[in-house]
Amino acid sequence: MIFAEGHPKVCFRAFNGAPLEHSKHTAAGVEERLSTLKSVPEYEAGDWRTIARELQGLEYKIGIDDVLDAFALALTACAPHDEFQQLPSDPPEDTRGLPMQMVYRSETQLR
Numbered sequence: 001m002i003f004a005e006g007h008p009k010v011c012f013r014a015f016n017g018a019p020l021e022h023s024k025h026t027a028a029g030v031e032e033r034l035s036t037l038k039s040v041p042e043y044e045a046g047d048w049r050t051i052a053r054e055l056q057g058l059e060y061k062i063g064i065d066d067v068l069d070a071f072a073l074a075l076t077a078c079a080p081h082d083e084f085q086q087l088p089s090d091p092p093e094d095t096r097g098l099p100m101q102m103v104y105r106s107e108t109q110l111r
Helices: 008-016 027-037 047-055 064-077
Strands: 084-087 102-105
Touching: 008 027, 008 064, 008 102, 027 064, 047 064, 064 102
Parallel strands: none
Antiparallel strands: 084 102
């Protein structure tokens, strides 16, 4: 099993092909993220609604932005091996020899 670190902002940037323009805390930002997720083959348009519905009524205080961030990370994690990229492309290692990097899903390296 391989463990890697990812960040939703990096994942959305890779899915979108460019940095996102709007804050995830705004309606425009939510729409931008939902539109971006549509480009990922495994994403089903209603998935986020199903998760939001299941969380409703539970004692969790989770915003839609958190649900979309989780989707970005999950869709990155299920990428085909040849789509995994890392940032930076040649990461330094920490004191235990682990790479200090963020992974994302894309056919090409981010620039």
